[in-house]
Each structure stands twice: as structure tokens, then as C-alpha cells.
Amino acid sequence: MIENIKFGLLSPQMIKKMSAAEITKTEIYDADGFPVEGGLMDPKLGVIDPGLRCRTCGERMGNCPGHFGHIELVKPVVHILYTKTIYNILRVVCHDCGRVISKKPLVGKSKRTCPYCGAEVKTVKFEKPYIYKLDGKTLNPQELREILEKIPDEDLSKLGIKGGRPEWLVLTVLPVPPVTMRPSITLETGERSEDDLTHKLVDIVRINKLLNENILSGAPDFIIDDLWELLQYHVATYFDNEVSGLPQARHRSGRPLKTLAQRLKTKEGRFRHNLTGKRVNFSARTVISPDPMISINEVGVPLMVAKELTIPVMIREENLDEMRKLVLNADRWPGANYVIRPDGKRKKITRENAEEIAKELSPGYIVERHLQNGDIVLFNRQPSLHRMSIMAHRVRVTPWRTFTLNLCVCPPYNADFDGDEMNLHVPQTIEAQAEAEILMEVQHHIRSPRFGGPIIGCEQDHISGCFLLTKKDTFLERSKAFQILCEIGMRPGIDFTLPKKNKISGKDVFSMLIPKNINTEFKAKACRGCEKCRKEKCPYDAYVVVKNGKLVCGVIDSKAIGREKGKLLSLVEKFCGTEEAHKFLDRVSQLGIRYLDHRGFTCGLDDYDIPEENLQDIRKYIEKTKQRVNKLIEKYYANEIEILPGRTAKESLEAHILAELKGVLSYAEKLVLENLPKSDSLVMSQSGARGSLVNLIQISTCVGQETLLGERIHRGYRKRVLSHFNWNELSPEAHGFVKSSYKSGLNVYEFFFDVMNGREGLMDKSLRTKHSGYMERRLMNALQDLKVEYDFTVRDGRKVIVQFVPGEDGIDPAKSDWGEIDVENILLNTI
Amino acid sequence: MAGFNILKHRLVPEHVILSEEEKKKLLEKYNIDEKQLPKILVRDPVVKAIGAKPGDVIKIIRKNELVGEVVYYRLVVKE
Ligand SMILES: [Mg+2]
Ligand SMILES: [Zn+2]
Ligand SMILES: [Zn+2]
Ligand SMILES: [Zn+2]
Numbered sequence: 061m062i063e064n065i066k067f068g069l070l071s072p073q074m075i076k077k078m079s080a081a082e083i084t085k086t087e088i089y090d091a092d093g094f095p096v097e098g099g100l101m102d103p104k105l106g107v108i109d110p111g112l113r114c115r116t117c118g119e120r121m122g123n124c125p126g127h128f129g130h131i132e133l134v135k136p137v138v139h140i141l142y143t144k145t146i147y148n149i150l151r152v153v154c155h156d157c158g159r160v161i162s163k164k165p166l167v168g169k170s171k172r173t174c175p176y177c178g179a180e181v182k183t184v185k186f187e188k189p190y191i192y193k194l195d196g197k198t199l200n201p202q203e204l205r206e207i208l209e210k211i212p213d214e215d216l217s218k219l220g221i222k223g224g225r226p227e228w229l230v231l232t233v234l235p236v237p238p239v240t241m242r243p244s245i246t247l248e249t250g251e252r253s254e255d256d257l258t259h260k261l262v263d264i265v266r267i268n269k270l271l272n273e274n275i276l277s278g279a280p281d282f283i284i285d286d287l288w289e290l291l292q293y294h295v296a297t298y299f300d301n302e303v304s305g306l307p308q309a310r311h312r313s314g315r316p317l318k319t320l321a322q323r324l325k326t327k328e329g330r331f332r333h334n335l336t337g338k339r340v341n342f343s344a345r346t347v348i349s350p351d352p353m354i355s356i357n358e359v360g361v362p363l364m365v366a367k368e369l370t371i372p373v374m375i376r377e378e379n380l381d382e383m384r385k386l387v388l389n390a391d392r393w394p395g396a397n398y399v400i401r402p403d404g405k406r407k408k409i410t411r412e413n414a415e416e417i418a419k420e421l422s423p424g425y426i427v428e429r430h431l432q433n434g435d436i437v438l439f440n441r442q443p444s445l446h447r448m449s450i451m452a453h454r455v456r457v458t459p460w461r462t463f464t465l466n467l468c469v470c471p472p473y474n475a476d477f478d479g480d481e482m483n484l485h486v487p488q489t490i491e492a493q494a495e496a497e498i499l500m501e502v503q504h505h506i507r508s509p510r511f512g513g514p515i516i517g518c519e520q521d522h523i524s525g526c527f528l529l530t531k532k533d534t535f536l537e538r539s540k541a542f543q544i545l546c547e548i549g550m551r552p553g554i555d556f557t558l559p560k561k562n563k564i565s566g567k568d569v570f571s572m573l574i575p576k577n578i579n580t581e582f583k584a585k586a587c588r589g590c591e592k593c594r595k596e597k598c599p600y601d602a603y604v605v606v607k608n609g610k611l612v613c614g615v616i617d618s619k620a621i622g623r624e625k626g627k628l629l630s631l632v633e634k635f636c637g638t639e640e641a642h643k644f645l646d647r648v649s650q651l652g653i654r655y656l657d658h659r660g661f662t663c664g665l666d667d668y669d670i671p672e673e674n675l676q677d678i679r680k681y682i683e684k685t686k687q688r689v690n691k692l693i694e695k696y697y698a699n700e701i702e703i704l705p706g707r708t709a710k711e712s713l714e715a716h717i718l719a720e721l722k723g724v725l726s727y728a729e730k731l732v733l734e735n736l737p738k739s740d741s742l743v744m745s746q747s748g749a750r751g752s753l754v755n756l757i758q759i760s761t762c763v764g765q766e767t768l769l770g771e772r773i774h775r776g777y778r779k780r781v782l783s784h785f786n787w788n789e790l791s792p793e794a795h796g797f798v799k800s801s802y803k804s805g806l807n808v809y810e811f812f813f814d815v816m817n818g819r820e821g822l823m824d825k826s827l828r829t830k831h832s833g834y835m836e837r838r839l840m841n842a843l844q845d846l847k848v849e850y851d852f853t854v855r856d857g858r859k860v861i862v863q864f865v866p867g868e869d870g871i872d873p874a875k876s877d878w879g880e881i882d883v884e885n886i887l888l889n890t891i
Numbered sequence: 892m893a894g895f896n897i898l899k900h901r902l903v904p905e906h907v908i909l910s911e912e913e914k915k916k917l918l919e920k921y922n923i924d925e926k927q928l929p930k931i932l933v934r935d936p937v938v939k940a941i942g943a944k945p946g947d948v949i950k951i952i953r954k955n956e957l958v959g960e961v962v963y964y965r966l967v968v969k970e
Contacts, residue, residue, distance in 0.1 A: 851921060851922075853921060855927075858927075859923070859927060860926070860927045860928075860929075861921065861923065861927055861928060861929060862929065863963075864961075864962065864963055864964065865961060868953070868955060868961050868963075869955055869957045869958045869961065870958065871957065871958075880957060881957070
């Protein structure tokens with residue numbers, strides 16, 4: 061058993077002690093293809109051939125852990141990963157006697173002398189990648205090592221060195237890793253291909269040998285220095301092949317070699333790829349598609365997947381018959397794939413042996429049965445940025461080939477259906493299943509801990525539908541109301557009782573879904589922010605009042621049931637609990653869709669037809685604005701422009717012009733609100749289902765000013781943006797004002813401006829996501845061990861207090877109302 | 892700027908030095924030793940202004956929009 065792990069440096073003696081063989085030969089294999097003794101594939105270093113036994117420990121492949129060898133370096137070289145450490149040591153020790161002479165590193169040229177030996181202290185300079193200079197004279201690794209050797213043991217603690225000697229930072233012996241961590245591969249052609257590390261080690265052995273021969277034959281100094289430098293280079297790149305200032309060591313094909321540091325580093329390295337992230341069993345992945353009719357906590361699982369994923373069930377007297385049936389079904393869903401006998405033997409169930417196994421079945425056996433309806437599974441979409449990225453769902457087996465999910469749960473996963481794929485995991489033990497059910501099921505995550513509102517809520521058609529249904533003048537035939545309510549799974553007399561009338565108002569139909577104990581008042585999206593709110597008598601029906609679960613007045617829109625804003629949804633979750641909210645959300649979203657089915661819902665180009673006289677108005681207004689802008693430009697040339705604080709005349713002009721041109725949109729806004737035909741496009745925008753007023757204006761009336769980095773568009777050719785304009789022209793159209801609407805079509809230069817703006821948005825978005833992804837990673841790593849303790853203090857892993865009250869206000873955002881405490885509604889609903 | 896008192900600045904919350912008795916009570920309340928408290932440097936301007944010494948615990952009373960007042964404690968430490 062491993063009791064502790066110590067990280068540190070190996071001493072040369074230690075390296076030699078643990079070595080099984082000294083490596084001196086550059087050849088790896090002899091003429092017959094057998095590994096050479098003393099070569100880099102020396103059989104003493106471990107076995108990688110099945111069938112052979114290890115020369116060192118006598119074990120076969122798989123049991124032999126591999127054994128280190130070593131290379132005696134003829135001349136010492138600097139350990140490239142410790143160059144900074146060596147530099148820091150060098151700066152604080154005396155280079156003559158080795159004593160530590162300064163607490164702080166010496167700065168600049170100081171003519172200090174060593175208090176121990178009186179020698180003048182020399183200045184140290186470090187040049188990347190591994191050159192050290194004392195008073196301008198380059199130290200070779202030999203001299204460097206001699207200085208480090210002089211440091212007395214009792215000074216080491218001052219340098220922060222515990223267990224080990226500083227001179228070990230300059231290598232004299234290099235450990236050779238066992239062959240098991242750098243196996244050679246035999247290609248189909250019979251050719252052997254060696255690991256990158258082996259290649260690198262061959263280089264080191266070769267140069268080492270060459271250097272030795274040259275020294276022995278008394279070669280001139282410059283040749284020896286060159287070879288020494290080369291040895292240093294090879295040892296450095298053996299550790300890290302991405303050192304700045306060094307050319308990368310390359311394979312014959314030109315590919316940079318993957319040496320030690322490259323094996324560990326980055327996303328593809330050993331840590332993040334192999335250790336932190338692993339592949340798992342009992343999981344499935346496929347494309348997702350929508351199904352509005354399944355519950356928010358369900359997931360449609362393809363039959364093919366359901367027959368492959370299994371759950372182990374221990375047989376008891378009580379479930380024996382049931383399991384027997386599954387075994388008899390074998391691979392016909394719902395069946396089972398394997399049985400595990402009490403002795404641990406696994407047996408595959410086939411149609412042929414099913415009957416036999418079924419007979420044998422008795423308590424104590426384990427059956428691995430197919431996934432069935434109602435089983436709990438974990439559903440996930442990457443990137444898993446928050447806890448709602450993995451939620452527990454109930455299985456619904458479908459005959460299709462995709463996972464299906466309810467549209468309301470798209471936002472927490474950030475999923476759409478343009479080809480997105482998602483993962484599914486099956487918890488195997490009942491403990492895991494229970495935990496998933498209690499902590500992770502979708503309905504427990506309706507309220508987001510990020511902003512304290514529902515992150516799972518109604519979307520698009522759900523909102524359009526409820527909006528149209530609950531408008532003041534919507535009445536349904538009694539039979540139709542009855543039908544719709546039944547269609548969404550409500551049982552007459554149990555879940556709803558319609559008022560005794562022939563015409564049922566949409567508000568009454570909607571009221572059937574609201575839990576009886578809900579009371580609230582809030583402003584709908586249609587609220588125009590009148591100076592004095594007339595509440596129940598709001599002329600736009602924009603003041604929602606719910607009394608004892610009955611919608612008294614007001615229209616239901618995104619402010620009531622929508623994602624992030626839905627007050628009513630939030631309230632149901634808070635006062636009726638997650639299960640009730642789950643039911644409410646299922647029913648409301650389906651009600652919206654069902655009502656649209658009955659009513660019909662379409663949008664088209666003529667939704668954006670504005671009467672010709674109103675278009676004339678806007679054109680006239682644009683003309684007038686242009687004249688005002690021209691006046692501004694004239695003023696600017698006459699040096700009469702009103703200068704804004706902190707701006708130059710030119711900047712002031714730009715600000716004035718921008719303000720004028722923005723006025724066009726606010727004029728258009730009024731125009732569109734009053735004159736756009738009542739259409740389903742307008743319904744979508746008004747209810748907050750999809751699309752904003754600006755979208756409507758830009759399609760129907762006028763696109764307006766295009767901006768780049770918040771300013772008019774200035775970049776392009778010299779003195780003008782496009783060649784359609786004059787040099788230095790300042791007019792609105794020359795700098796991105798688009799007076800056409802999308803429907804009428806843009807002219808050439810307007811189109812170009814629009815695309816410029818579009819491209820900026822695109823770049824912005826893609827750059828931001830990359831950035832925020834990295835920030836998220838860093839935040840998670842920094843905060844992951846903070847925890848709220850039982851005494852309500854926030855503490856880190858060392859139990860050091862970080863906050864005395866969680867979040868400084870003690871409010872759990874996941875249980876708050878948009879980060880605050882909604883006292884008004886609490887009073888309304890509890891008293 | 893002579894006579895400028897940072898303690899009177901509206902962005903500087905109230906800082907109080909705990910008595911030995913209060914400090915003992917605090918450490919008992921959270922069942923910690925003083926190393927587990929958040930820290931503040933002696934050269935921090937506020938610490939200088941109220942004349943706290945290393946080893947003192949400072950009670951910081953912050954204003955909070957939602958809950959009124961929040962207290963926080965910091966141990967004065969040398970560099
Ligand atoms: Mg997508
Ligand atoms: Zn072995
Ligand atoms: Zn000295
Ligand atoms: Zn209003």
C-alpha cells in the first residue's frame with residue numbers, strides 16, 4: 061500500500077542505485093532484430109513482448125512494472141525545468157564560498173563583499189534558455205555545479221530546499237525510463253517504429269559517446285564545447301520540447317517530438333486527458349430532437365439504446381416472476397441481457413437459452429435488465445458549465461433514433477436541434493438512483509441559483525398561445541374548452557371543473573391550471589408604465605391579478621410564465637413546491653400549444669405591411685433629420701459646433717449626429733406601434749414569445765444606423781468608407797445609416813454596412829464564448845473547495861473562514877426571488 | 892489633504908478593534924484558532940488609522956442594501 065508520496069529531485073547516486081542497466085550503445089537492435097544489451101531497449105529495462113520474461117524481475121508482460129536504466133553524462137548539463145531555480149539560488153549565494161549572503165536578490169550593480177569570505181559579490185545574469193553569466197563571463201555547467209556544491213547544508217533551509225542538494229539541479233546522470241513507458245510499435249510492414257522518447261534518448265547517447273571520444277582523443281576546446289552545447293540541447297528538449305529560445309527537436313517527417321513535458325501538459329496531456337477525464341460505461345450519445353408532449357423531466361430514449369443499456373436487479377421472492385418474464389423476453393424489449401449467478405458467473409441471455417436460464421432463476425441472482433419506462437437516468441449536454449447541465453430524467457422508450465426532450469429544458473442545457481448531441485448515463489445502484497432522483501431531477505432545477513428565477517420556463521409558442529388564450533376578448537365554446545383541457549391530460553371533475561356557462565373565457569380556462577392557493581399581483585409585459593397605474597382597470601389588460609388560483613384580470617405573457625421572468629411560475633414553485641411547479645409547467649406549455657392548434661397561428665410578409673401614408677411620414681422624418689445633420693456638419697466646418705465635455709470637435713459632431721439618427725428609430729417605434737396591422741408577428745413580439753419591437757421596425761420601416769464598436773462606421777478606404785461616396789463626406793448615408801427596411805430591400809452600400817455590423821456581432825460572440833469558457837474553468841478551480849459549513853460560515857479546504865455569512869447577505873439565490881426576498885408576495889400568500 | 896480622515900469616507904465601513912475577551916468569544920463561537928480568520932495587513936491604511944496591532948482582531952461592520960448590516964472579522968498580521 062502506498063503510504064505517502066514525496067516529490068523532489070533524484071540524486072545521482074539514487075539514479076544509479078535504481079538503475080537496472082547503464083545505457084552506452086547507440087544501436088537499439090542487432091542484425092537479427094534482437095535488442096542490444098546496453099542499448100535503449102535493453103531487456104533489463106522491462107518486457108513489452110508478450111511471452112517473454114523480464115531479465116530483471118522475471119515477470120511476464122503486464123506484471124513487470126519496467127525498470128529504469130541510466131546514462132552517465134560525460135559533462136554535466138543544466139536541468140531545463142529548473143533554470144529559474146538555479147538563477148534564484150545563484151543570485152543569493154556567494155560564488156566563492158557558497159554561503160547565503162542576501163535575503164533579497166541583489167539588484168543592479170552593487171559593489172558588495174561577502175561577509176564570510178570577503179570576496180566581491182559578482183552580478184549574475186541569466187539568458188534564456190540556459191546561459192548564466194557572472195560579471196559578463198559565461199559559466200559552463202561544470203563551473204555552475206561547482207558553485208552549487210559549495211553551498212553548505214545548513215544554508216539550504218534559507219534557500220527553501222528541503223531534502224536534496226542544489227547541485228543535483230545540474231545533471232551528471234540521466235535516468236532512462238523503462239521501455240514500458242516508451243514501447244516500440246511494429247508496423248504491418250514489419251518495420252519497427254520507436255517512441256519519441258526513445259528517439260530523443262538515442263540522440264543523447266550518441267552525442268554523449270561522441271563527446272567522450274573527443275575528450276579522450278584530446279580534441280580542440282571549441283569542438284568539445286560545441287558537442288557539450290549539443291548534449292545540453294538534447295537533454296533540454298528531452299525534458300521539454302517547447303522551451304522558448306530553443307528550436308524544437310523534430311522527427312524525420314518534420315513533426316515536433318513529444319517529449320516528457322508534452323506528455324503531461326495541456327488538454328491532451330496525461331492529467332487532463334487520461335486522469336481527470338475518463339471514458340465511462342452505461343452511457344449513450346445521440347442527436348436530440350424536440351417533443352413538446354412529453355413531460356419536462358422525461359427523456360425519449362431510442363429502443364436501440366434501451367436494449368443496450370442495462371440496470372442490474374437483485375432477485376428477491378417478490379420480483380422473481382417479473383424478472384423471469386424479462387429473461388424470457390431476452391433481447392426483445394423489455395428484456396434482459398445478462399444474468400449473474402450467485403457465484404459471480406456472468407451469462408449472456410439469448411433467445412435459445414432464455415427458457416433454461418428462466419427456470420434456473422432464484423433469489424440471489426442478478427439480472428441485467430433493459431432500460432424501461434420510468435427508469436431514472438442522467439442527461440447531459442457539453443459544455444457542462446453549471447449544475448443544470450446534468451439533470452436526472454425519466455426514461456420514455458421510443459421507436460425513433462434520437463433522444464427527445466421537452467422544449468422547456470433546452471435553456472439549462474443550452475440545447476437546440478440543429479444537430480446537437482447529448483449524453484445519457486444510467487446510474488447502476490439503487491443508492492445512485494435515489495440520489496439522482498432526490499437531487500438532480502429536472503423539477504428541482506426550475507429555479508436557477510444564478511439569478512433566483514425560473515431557468516426552466518415557457519418558450520415561444522407556449523407564451524404566444526397562453527397570451528392569445530387569456531386576452532380579454534377570448535371566449536371558447538364550453539365543449540372546446542373541455543376538449544383542450546382534456547388534451548393536456550387534465551381529468552374533468554378531478555383536476556378541473558368548468559364554470560356553468562356556455563361560453564368560457566380564456567382566463568377561466570387558464571385558471572384551471574393555477575394551484576388554488578396562489579395569490580399575486582404583478583405587471584404584465586404589455587404594461588406601458590403609465591404615470592399612475594390603474595391596476596385592475598388597466599386599459600391594456602396589463603395588470604395581472606390572481607386570487608385563490610383564479611386569473612381575475614391581466615393577460616398571461618412572458619412576465620408570467622416565461623423563462624427568467626415568469627412571476628407566476630416562480631410563485632407556484634415557491635409556494636406549492638417543485639412537484640406542483642413541474643405539473644404546472646407541463647400543463648401550461650401544452651395548453652399554449654393546444655390552443656394555437658385550435659386557433660391557428662401563422663406569420664407572413666404581410667404582417668409587416670405598413671400603410672403607405674405612414675411610410676411617407678417616416679421618409680419625411682428621415683429627410684428632416686438629414687437636414688438637421690447637414691446643419692450640424694455645416695456648423696462643424698464653421699467651428700460653431702457645440703463641444704461636449706471631454707471630446708474633440710470631431711467627436712462632438714459624431715455624438716450629435718448619432719443622437720439625431722437614433723431619433724429616427726424612436727419616431728419609427730411610435731409609428732409601428734400605432735399602425736402595424738394586428739398580426740401574429742405582433743403577438744409574438746407583444747407577448748415576449750420571440751422577437752423585439754426593434755426587429756419589427758427594422759423589417760417593416762427602416763433599419764436605422766449601423767454601428768461598429770458603438771460608433772458610426774468609419775473604417776474602409778482612404779478618406780471614405782466605400783467608393784460610393786465623396787472624400788471626407790460626413791453625411792448619414794456615407795457612414796452607415798440605412799434608410800431602407802429589410803422588407804423593401806437594402807441598396808448596395810446599405811447592404812455592405814449591414815453585413816459589417818453583422819460580422820462584428822458574429823466575431824464578438826465567438827470570441828466571448830472562448831474567453832468566458834476559460835474564465836469559467838479558472839473560477840471553478842479557484843472556488844471548488846469552498847463550502848458552507850453547518851455553522852453557516854463559508855470555509856476553504858483548510859477550514860479557513862472566507863465569509864462569516866454566505867454571500868455576505870445570507871440569501872441563497874437558488875431559493876430567492878431574483879436575488880431578493882419578495883416580502884409582498886410572501887405576505888399575500890401566507891396570511 | 893492634511894487632516895483627511897479615511898475613517899469618515901463614506902466608502903470605508905466601520906472598523907472596531909475587539910477586546911481580548913471578545914476575541915476569545917469569537918474564536919470559541921466558530922471553534923477555530925486565530926489562523927483560520929481572514930487577514931488584514933498592519934500597513935493597511937484603516938489598520939493604521941485605528942491603531943490596531945498584529946494579533947488584534949478587527950470587526951468590520953459593512954452596510955448591505957438587502958440585510959442592513961453585515962459583520963466581518965479580520966486578524967491583523969505582519970507582512
Ligand atoms: Mg446547436
Ligand atoms: Zn521486470
Ligand atoms: Zn563568500
Ligand atoms: Zn400599467
